[in-house]
Amino acid sequence: MTLKPIILHPDPRLKKVCAPVSGVSSDLGKLAEDMLQTMYDAPGIGLAAPQVGVMQRLFVMDCVKGQDEAPRPMVLINPEVTWASDEQHTYEEGCLSIPEHYAEVTRPAKVRMAWTGLDNLRHEEEFDGLWATCAQHEFDHLNGRLFIDYLGPIKRQLITRRMEKLKRERARG
Ligand code: NI
Numbered sequence: 001m002t003l004k005p006i007i008l009h010p011d012p013r014l015k016k017v018c019a020p021v022s023g024v025s026s027d028l029g030k031l032a033e034d035m036l037q038t039m040y041d042a043p044g045i046g047l048a049a050p051q052v053g054v055m056q057r058l059f060v061m062d063c064v065k066g067q068d069e070a071p072r073p074m075v076l077i078n079p080e081v082t083w084a085s086d087e088q089h090t091y092e093e094g095c096l097s098i099p100e101h102y103a104e105v106t107r108p109a110k111v112r113m114a115w116t117g118l119d120n121l122r123h124e125e126e127f128d129g130l131w132a133t134c135a136q137h138e139f140d141h142l143n144g145r146l147f148i149d150y151l152g153p154i155k156r157q158l159i160t161r162r163m164e165k166l167k168r169e170r171a172r173g
Contacts, residue, residue: 004052015144024120032075048141059138076115084108093147
């Protein structure tokens with residue numbers, strides 16, 4: 001397994017609509033394994049392919065909390081939202097591409113998603129709580145949308161300027 005470098009905001013690759021995955025191959029399985037490893041290492045609960053520079057519609061997530069529970073690594077290929085609840089939920093979100101910045105985002109409290117798994121079968125499941133928030137956040141990445149796009153322009157610009165500064169500092173070493 002290989003840890004992948006995570007692309008930081010602002011970057012044009014994080015603003016693009018990703019292309020559907022054409023088929024489940026062994027290369028795709030390797031990519032999904034690498035993405036899960038990168039996500040756990042970060043650590044994070046979700047990671048979308050464009051965040052590692054792959055402009056295809058897949059993401060990984062595992063929102064199991066606590067050391068006592070078994071991990072539940074999930075790989076969602078070509079996901080679709082098939083239903084969203086009217087009930088909304090506000091959660092403080094972060095993003096591995098926008099480290100150390102958090103903000104409250106309101107989204108449907110529950111969603112159903114359909115996707116293709118690494119088994120090449122179509123799956124459908126209803127998510128709630130943190131899983132629902134995470135699944136929608138990662139799904140947004142596939143459409144070039146970040147959680148800061150839900151914020152007002154002043155807060156979004158502030159975070160973007162701080163990220164530009166962080167990237168300049170990292171580039172300098
Ligand atoms: Ni994110």
